[in-house]
Amino acid sequence: MSEVKGAYNVCIIGGGITGTALAYSLCNLGETSVAVFEKSYLSSGSTGRCGGGIRQQWSTKNNVRLAMRSVELFEHFKEDVGTDIEYYQGGYLMLSYDEEEAKQFEKNVEIQREEGLDVEILTPKQVSERYPYINTEDLVLATFCQKDGHANPHKAVIGYAQAARRMGARIYTHTEVLGIDVQNGKVVGVDTNQGYFKCDAVVNASGPWSKQVSQLVGVDLPTESYRHQIFVTEPLENFFPMMAISFAGNFYMRQAQHGQFIMGQGDKDEKPGINYNVTFKFEKELTVKMVKLFPFLRNLRIMRHWSGMYNMSPDAQPIIGQSNIVNNYFYAVGYSGHGFMVAPAVTEALAELIVLGKTTHTDISYLNVDRFANAEVEKEKNVV
Amino acid sequence: MVDNQAGGKRHVDAIVIGAGPAGLCGAIAIAESIGDGTKVLVVDEGIEPGGQLPKQTHKFFGHEGFYASVRGFEIGKRLVDKARELGINFLMQTTLAGIYEDSIVAYDRNSNSVSEYTADYILIATGASERFLLFKNNTLPGVYGAGAVQTLMNQYKVMPGKSFLIIGAGNIGLIVAYQLLQAGAKVKAIVEATSKIGGYMVHANKIMRLGIPILLNHTIISALGEDRVEGAIIAQVDGKFKPIPGTEKEIAVDTICLAVGLQPSVELVAQTGAEIKYISELGGYVPVRDENMKTTVNNVYVAGDLSGIEEASTAMIEGYIAGYNIAQKITGKDMSEKITNMKNELVEFRKGPFAAKVREGLKKMGISFPGGGYREEIQQMPSSLSRLKAVIECPQAIPCNPCETSCPTGAINTGGNINGVPQVDYEKCTGCGICVTKCPGLAIFLVQQREEHSIVGIPYEFLPVPEKGSSVKLLDKNGKYVADGQIDRVMINRKEKTHIAFLKVPKGMEGVVRHFEMSTVSEESQAYICRCEEVSRNDVEKLIDSGITDYEEIRRVLRIGMGPCGGKTCRSVVLQIISEKTGVPISESRLGAFRPPVIPLPIDAIVRYAKGVGTDE
Structure with missing residues (x-):
């Protein structure tokens, strides 16, 4: 000792x-x-x-409740804690490219609404009208909660x-x-x-x-801890208020207050263990996928690429x-x-x-x- | 007035050449003794009498009998007033063009006229000229001697430049640096070719606690610039003063100030036929003279720097010795008591280590002065000071004692010899601060340990005078930031202008804090460190002050280094600031992560490549 x-x-x-x-x-x-x-x-x-997303669209009652309380606290962060953390309730747009998953989304929304959360279900057409810079090809449906958002971790x-x-x-x-x-x-x-x-x-x-x-x-x-990689682009003027996320599509992306786009995806092949290296494979896979869904990204450059750990429970x-x-x-x-x-x-x-x-x-x-x-x-x- | 003679020559009892401290004191001694100042003529090239004194804004060393603690220009004024009271005539802006066999010829530059004089006695006190230094482009406008810088700045109120490189760390270089800083100029560095600071340590400390580097074993190689000085190349030198290749460094300055030593101005004394000898310890060629300052020519006397490079107190004493000897001859009266008194003064002033060279040099002329017999022991600051007390940081034996003579309670002594290192009797010291305002070396501080913090009183001679309660950055004796503090109060000294700024400092730092800087937002602190993300030095410093001291934490809060350059330029600057503010050496600080890509990588390029190599979409 x-x-x-x-x-x-x-x-x-x-x-x-x-x-x-x-x-x-x-x-x-x-x-x-x-x-x-x-x-x-x-x-x-x-x-x-991490990506800095803050959402309430979960699939169980308890998780929705926990997340809703968290959002309440984030909403008062500046007054309570005394720091501006770039908290912005630009919403979470959850995109589904899979029929089965889409059905699950509809069930989730029922649970969420029962807990008092205001969530919309959007058709591909509605998505495309609202967000013309998103390619909605293959999209089945999307859900959107305006009270979700993001902050600077x-x-x-x-x-x-x-x-x-x-x-x-x-x-x-x-x-x-x-x-x-x-x-x-x-x-x-x-x-x-x-x-x-x-x-x-x-x-x-x-x-x-x-x-x-x-x-x-x-x-x-x-x-067990698993590596997840993430990269950030150069900044653009703010026009992309929400976190866009897809489980079947395996990605998430948001534009931070400073204007840069932060995005990541999971990799089923990752082995458990702490590893802070990054792979170019990740950049290749994610850029190809994201440029198709968000064509404007093609004109941007990657500024930094890093990795972090998901500490997974069963x-x-x-x-x-x-x-x-x-x-x-x-x-x-x-x-x-x-x-x-x-x-x-x-x-x-x-x-x-x-x-x-x-x-x-x-x-x-x-x-x-x-x-x-x-x-x-x-x-x-x-x-x- | 002077007697008019046939042929237009005018006769005086004594002509004094040079109106510096030696010449003025010599003239005063003669005039006082013969009781008629009009029989003494002082000739000088300058606009006003005083020699170098009118340019000197610092307080002089020595003892009160020779104006210790009085600022140089003030001493000049007092001596000139005294000389004028005695009726002494001055010929100013007049160059003594020659000492001919038949007459002494003066040229008045103002009226463009010459005049002739004869005199029974001549006291030559022409002082010294500045040594020059050979380096490439030393003729560029912007290269000045220290004397010229002082003349322009202190006499004519014209700043010769904005940012200075000073060559030479003797007393003149150190003093000019301090005066420049007081006048608001920047001093980038003082370079010194030898391995030690030649001037008094107390002078050097005044500069160092302002953060000015003194680069020992360095010299100037070249001035840079096309039409005027835009910078300098300096380099390290070896034991033989040869620049070491590969150590060259560029410093951006608009003025280079040479303070590389003085040489006696022997031109006139040589014309009298007096013997001239090369004695390097005295500054080069000097007139041979006896202990009464008489040269090998019977009626020609010398005093001051002409007789050997030294300083103002001894120049004044030599002037008196020469003057009384001349007066003794003119009047036939016995002046030996006054002469002996002055000789004894000289013995005292020359006992210390800084006079060793002069003692050596004079020995070569057959004049011996004893050295030693003074205290060298340095008193340590007491570990506990619950009441305000004086702390003296005067580490060298220098002939100076205003601390001792000004102390109203007799708490300070130099050990019975003016060269002795002063000590404080803490039983007697009341912390009144008089010694702080008197000390010519600004080497006395006031210290008190209080319950929640300590107080350090600092002699302060800059403008603006800080306001009570204002926040300051506390600096150590090398000008390094050590902590934040506050002005507890300021003791204004309207007459002598050495104020005392009392600082609140963290406990335990009373022996460390020796200066401060106003915590105002300077232009430099508003400058962007991270140009990509427009983060200023001030932003970084504020964050560090709030307790965020890790590069990665700072990066993440301020986005410093997150721009297109990826931190290539700002990372090291931020690490430097962290090191400065936390005291952790940069070599031990955490560098932070280096993330790919090192340049922004176009997504389009990756996508085209990925598709080409067949990655699934």
């Missing part, structure tokens, strides 16, 4: 959106004895590499971090957690490359490294909760590619769980890891 450098009520591992938003949410509840340990720089993991992390710092939380960047000290079934401290910190609770918000960090506590989590839904093996160990992992958009609601609920022992705004019990003990898991279908 290295030198004791401090003691905090809550130690959070990971300086991405979950770690920083949780620090902020804890401070909001009066718990300011909080430390965040980030082994690199803030937003260096999945958050800083880096700015969100920095905003949460600075707000948490102002309220008393400490954020240790370039501080890697090497061990978690568990005694008599309880976490008592965290050992880092900058020293040892005593704590009363520890939260695993380590994204791509969730499984390895959990192993430091001796708790297995059924997560049902493509987050794993959030309190361990029943080591009971002051909490986790908020396995987001399966949509951690940024639900982080405000998830961390609000998790902070309540830590401070009050129960959630008051959003029920997240369905995201507990224990769900995988059941034989059947309900898989979230709306994932790229």
Whole structure:
């Protein structure tokens, strides 16, 4: 054990959106004895590499509710947290190129509408009238929710971090957690490359490294990390307000506030494991596909190309909760590619769980890891 | 007035050539002693008497008997007033054209007329001329001697340039640099061919804490520019002062100021038939003279830089010695007491290490001066200063003691010898700050450790005077930013113009902070660092100040380096700023990610290629 450098009520591992938003949410509840340990720089993991979309069009009631609460919090981000994160409710246009998927979309919209979400179903003709720059060939239908949108993930992390710092939380960047000290079934401290910190609770918000960090506590989590690549073009004047996404078509694309187009796709051939390299194959595949659907892209140039990790759970839904093996160990992992958009609601609920022992705004019990003990898991279908 | 003689020659008891400190003091000594100033004539080329004094805006070293702590131009004024009171005549803008066998000929440039004089005694105090330096294009307009820069700037109020390179880190180079900075010019660097700063460390410290680099073992190779100076090439030199190939560097400046030493102006004294000898320690060719300043010609005396390059206090003393000796001969009265007093002063002034060369040189003339006998031990700043106290950072034995003589409680002493390194008796020091405003080297600071922060009082001679409460950037003794601070208060010194700015500094930094910079948004800070995304230095600095200190974090918030150039130009600049502001060396900072493509890659080109190689659509 290295030198004791401090003691905090809550130690959070990971300086991405979950770690920083949780620090902020804890401070909001009066718990300011909080430390965040980030082994690199803030937003260096999945958050800083993600597409920045924020949507509520999910296929299960619980996920719709969680997302709707998150949007409520994003809508007040500027006043509450104090930072402009380029949040823009330009909508999510979900494009379906598959008859079967289209039927599923219609069912999803029913669930979404039951939860009070305003969602439109658009025919290819309607899409083409509204968005003449989209090629609607082969399109079966689209759904659109105006209240969906996007934001700048880096700015969100920095905003949460600075707000948490102002309220008393400490954020240790370039501080890697090497061990978690568990005694008599309880976490008592965290050992880092900058020293040892005593704590009363520890939260695993380590994204791509969730499984390895959990192993430091001796708790297995059924997560695996998969590489996803993404690139960004040079900027154009803003004309493309929404996130365009397709599961069957395997892509998503949005125009950021600065004007650049950010886009990505999944790759079924990816093997689990952390890999931050990028492939030219990805650029070839995605440009060919996207130029056909969005012909204006042909005149743009690619500025930067990078990759990030989806920390996948078996049902493509987050794993959030309190361990029943080591009971002051909490986790908020396995987001399966949509951690940024639900982080405000998830961390609000998790902070309540830590401070009050129960959630008051959003029920997240369905995201507990224990769900995988059941034989059947309900898989979230709306994932790229 | 002077006696008119047959043939238009006018006769005086004594003619003094040169109205600098040596000549003025010599003339005063003679006039006082003979009781008639009208029998003394002072001839000088300048517009106003005083020699170099009217150009000197800094406070002089020494002791109060010779105007220590008084600014040079003020000393000149006082001496001239005194001389005029005594009735001494001045011939200004007049060049003494020659000392002939039969007469002394003066040429009045103003009236374009000559006049002839005879005198019983001649005191020559023609001072020195500046050494020149050979380098390519040294004739370009914009290459100046330090004296010319001072004349233009301080006497005629004309700035010869905007940004300067100064060659030579002796006292003159250091002083000119400081004066230029006070006048609002930029000084890019001082280069010095030898391996050490020749001037007083306290002068060098005044420059360094403003962030001006003093490049030792460097020289100028060439001035750059077509019609006037646009820059300079400097290079490192080896032990034999030869430039080392491959070390050349370009500096963009519009003025090059040479301060590479002085040589005695012996032309007139040589014409009297006095023996001239080459003594390098005294600056080159000098007149041979005795300890009474008499040359090998019986009625010809010398004083000041002409008799050996030194400084103003000793020039004044030499002037008095020569003057009293001349007066003794004119009047036949015994002036030995006054002469001995002045000689003893000279002994005191020449005991220190900076006078070693002069002692060596004079020995070659058979005149010996003792060295040593002063304190060199440097007092450490006390670790605890709960009340405001003086902290003296005067590390060299230099002949100067206004700190000691100005202290109202007798808390400062130089150890019984004016050359001694001063020490503070912290029991007696009340922190009144008088020594701070008196110290010619601006080497005294006031320090107090308070509960939440510390206070550092800094001698301040710049405009505008900072306002109480304003935010400042705290600089260390090398002018490096160390932290942000605030002006606690300012003690205005209307008479002597050395104000004291009291800074609030973080605890533990009271021994570090030695200057400050106003935190205003300068033009430079508004300049774009990242031209692609139009991010200014100020944007970056503000973010770092808010606690975001990682290149990747800064990049992601400001989009710096996210433009078409991909950070090729701005990355290193940002890393430099991070290093400056956090104190972490650039070599240890995190470089951030390098992402493909290195140039924007047209999607069309990729698509055409991909289709050509048969990627599925």
